[in-house]
Amino acid sequence: MSATTIEGRAAWEQWRHSRFDHVTAPDGIAAATSTTWLTSGNALAIPGLPGEWIDRDGTAVRIDTDPQIELTPGTELTIGTLVVRTLVRDGLIALRVFDPEAPSRVLLAGIDAFDYDPAWVITGQFRAVTESIAINRADGAVTRDRLAGLVQATVDGHQVQLVALPLPGDHALIPFADTTNASLTQQFRFLEIDITEESGAVELDFNRAHLPPCAFADHYLCPLPPPENRLPVDIRAGETRRVLVQ
Numbered sequence: 001m002s003a004t005t006i007e008g009r010a011a012w013e014q015w016r017h018s019r020f021d022h023v024t025a026p027d028g029i030a031a032a033t034s035t036t037w038l039t040s041g042n043a044l045a046i047p048g049l050p051g052e053w054i055d056r057d058g059t060a061v062r063i064d065t066d067p068q069i070e071l072t073p074g075t076e077l078t079i080g081t082l083v084v085r086t087l088v089r090d091g092l093i094a095l096r097v098f099d100p101e102a103p104s105r106v107l108l109a110g111i112d113a114f115d116y117d118p119a120w121v122i123t124g125q126f127r128a129v130t131e132s133i134a135i136n137r138a139d140g141a142v143t144r145d146r147l148a149g150l151v152q153a154t155v156d157g158h159q160v161q162l163v164a165l166p167l168p169g170d171h172a173l174i175p176f177a178d179t180t181n182a183s184l185t186q187q188f189r190f191l192e193i194d195i196t197e198e199s200g201a202v203e204l205d206f207n208r209a210h211l212p213p214c215a216f217a218d219h220y221l222c223p224l225p226p227p228e229n230r231l232p233v234d235i236r237a238g239e240t241r242r243v244l245v246q
Contacts, residue, residue, distance in 0.1 A: 055102060184234075
């Protein structure tokens with residue numbers, strides 16, 4: 001085993017530990033218990049959350065307190081052991097509740113993955129674009145999303161052009177499906193890439209392909225892979241399935 005492979009495996013194992021810690025944090029991905037879209041008309045009671053909430057000009061407002069509690073997009077509130085975060089889609093605001101006692105968190109024992117394989121670290125070429133496309137979402141909605149760019153690469157002998165969505169900072173997200181889905185892997189997966197290189201070169205490390213949030217709880221709006229990202233190959237790298245307590 002080469003020194004490069006040993007270093008790559010060590011970094012991957014550290015990533016695996018960090019990833020599980022992130023997913024299983026008290027307010028982590030697996031702790032989500034609801035996502036509720038607010039209206040500007042009737043105030044709503046949200047399961048497990050005190051009070052009644054309404055959308056007031058793009059701000060989530062709890063109306064049964066004095067003074068009223070207001071949460072603007074991107075903010076959060078701690079109520080006892082619960083964490084409440086706001087999110088916005090197409091001008092509508094929602095509240096997502098995280099509970100450390102959520103069964104989806106408490107019963108999560110691990111995340112299975114294929115063994116590390118340096119052959120699945122692939123170099124691609126990123127090209128920024130300004131267009132937007134229709135993206136199907138895990139909750140059944142269809143949104144119009146701006147792209148970060150397109151990535152050309154050779155994946156298991158296939159020339160592909162992958163759609164990448166923007167992430168904060170100099171990063172992008174590639175939602176992808178492959179022929180391991182439903183048999184060896186739980187569902188489609190996510191791959192994050194760094195797009196800082198001026199040359200456009202990007203590293204596609206499929207060892208770090210991970211399950212989307214909606215694989216852990218039914219309260220996320222994950223983008224589904226567009227047709228360009230549905231690959232006709234077995235990508236035997238990255239996370240495969242969540243493991244639940246028996």
